[in-house]
Amino acid sequence: MLNRILVTVMLSVFIALLGVGVIIPVLPLLATKLGASGFSLGLITAAFSLSRGLLQPIVGSLSDRWGRKGFLVAGLFIYGLVGLLIPNANNVAQLICIRLFQGVGAAMIVPVAMAYASFLAPVGQEGRYMGTINIAIFCGIGCGPVIGGLFSDLWGLSSVFSIMAALCFFAFLLVLLVMPACCPMDRRQQVGLWVNIRSMLRRRRTVGILVARFATVLMMVPTMAFLPVMMAEWPGSSGLQTGVVIAGRTLVNALLQYPFGKLADRCDKVRLMLVGCICMSVALMLIPSAASFAAMVGVYLFLGLGEAVLWPVLGAYAAEEGRAHFGHGAMMGVFNLAMSAGVFTGAMLAGLSMDSFGIRQAFAGTAVALLALTALAAVLIRAGEAAGECNATQPQPHTSV
Numbered sequence: 001m002l003n004r005i006l007v008t009v010m011l012s013v014f015i016a017l018l019g020v021g022v023i024i025p026v027l028p029l030l031a032t033k034l035g036a037s038g039f040s041l042g043l044i045t046a047a048f049s050l051s052r053g054l055l056q057p058i059v060g061s062l063s064d065r066w067g068r069k070g071f072l073v074a075g076l077f078i079y080g081l082v083g084l085l086i087p088n089a090n091n092v093a094q095l096i097c098i099r100l101f102q103g104v105g106a107a108m109i110v111p112v113a114m115a116y117a118s119f120l121a122p123v124g125q126e127g128r129y130m131g132t133i134n135i136a137i138f139c140g141i142g143c144g145p146v147i148g149g150l151f152s153d154l155w156g157l158s159s160v161f162s163i164m165a166a167l168c169f170f171a172f173l174l175v176l177l178v179m180p181a182c183c184p185m186d187r188r189q190q191v192g193l194w195v196n197i198r199s200m201l202r203r204r205r206t207v208g209i210l211v212a213r214f215a216t217v218l219m220m221v222p223t224m225a226f227l228p229v230m231m232a233e234w235p236g237s238s239g240l241q242t243g244v245v246i247a248g249r250t251l252v253n254a255l256l257q258y259p260f261g262k263l264a265d266r267c268d269k270v271r272l273m274l275v276g277c278i279c280m281s282v283a284l285m286l287i288p289s290a291a292s293f294a295a296m297v298g299v300y301l302f303l304g305l306g307e308a309v310l311w312p313v314l315g316a317y318a319a320e321e322g323r324a325h326f327g328h329g330a331m332m333g334v335f336n337l338a339m340s341a342g343v344f345t346g347a348m349l350a351g352l353s354m355d356s357f358g359i360r361q362a363f364a365g366t367a368v369a370l371l372a373l374t375a376l377a378a379v380l381i382r383a384g385e386a387a388g389e390c391n392a393t394q395p396q397p398h399t400s401v
Contacts (some may be wrong), residue, residue: 008179010136012171013113019167021144025242026152028228042347047096053340055090056111060333068112075108076172083165087158095309111336126267130315131261135254142250149243196326205384208377209317213338215373216347223363249300256308264312272313277374279306284367288360
């Protein structure tokens with residue numbers, strides 16, 4: 001039963017994020033055609049992150065009590081609707097509203113999928129289990145841009161959004177028909193979301209994990225939303241080339257998730273976190289200097305390597321905290337809230353920096369912020385562990401998955 005659940009979750013997340021990934025190379029171009037500035041491009045991403053971020057802790061906490069299937073089904077259905085709505089947007093304001101709605105669906109997909117993986121992970125294997133669910137996430141996002149860029153070149157922007165809708169509705173049916181309603185587990189007393197959040201904020205180790213999650217997604221908008229705009233200025237550039245650059249980074253990340261997840265289970269997680277952060281910061285500094293397709297591919301592959309080192313570490317930390325203290329859904333909800341806050345902040349700062357100082361400064365500023373905040377996170381995690389905030393090894397069961 002548990003294997004069936006995990007496999008179904010992985011397949012549905014892969015298919016759904018494949019559908020999301022296809023629009024990555026074309027959404028900024030559609031927004032630009034509607035008159036979006038650099039700030040507006042950032043706001044389109046920020047709107048998605050805002051609604052997703054606000055709802056994720058609520059969905060995560062409720063999924064600990066009510067089970068997770070219903071949330072996953074609803075989120076996939078909303079994603080399918082978004083694929084139908086985006087090409088019908090007539091202005092930037094409408095596009096922002098649609099992205100707000102997409103964030104509602106997103107709050108029910110990735111955090112719930114991560115809570116499944118966290119729940120199923122045996123003690124001491126959190127890194128490899130979270131790495132496994134990350135494979136589905138990154139393979140979906142990584143393969144999507146190639147398909148999206150190709151279909152955009154062949155049949156235009158609107159065809160890409162139709163593909164997104166079809167894939168997400170297929171994933172919706174997969175979960176609805178195949179996933180068991182719940183998996184009975186031992187019951188335990190649940191505490192409220194705000195009680196959990198206050199407890200998290202009192203633990204330096206947990207705060208450090210959340211700061212690291214926030215910091216390491218500040219670069220999401222510069223590396224995703226600005227890339228198509230930069231490459232569109234090159235002679236002979238195509239949507240397919242943009243998709244290949246994004247896909248190369250994401251697929252390297254996906255392929256290395258499991259081996260680095262095993263490494264995270266065995267090695268010092270703080271050191272691995274810092275190594276990944278340094279690689280990512282160096283890549284951010286190099287992106288504006290890449291003046292050819294081959295150079296950009298190389299830089300993005302290096303960026304993907306840094307992310308592959310980092311993501312299983314943070315996922316394993318979150319799984320440990322969820323098991324020992326807060327509940328898997330509640331922890332993954334707040335963990336992904338920190339991610340959404342990072343994307344929102346990065347989107348706003350990068351958009352303003354691009355409009356005011358230029359694209360090179362937007363990347364450099366993001367790299368410096370990433371390094372500084374990750375160093376702070378490392379200090380907090382070490383301080384918490386030194387103060388005895390180590391996790392219990394006894395899993396705390398939930399009512400359902």
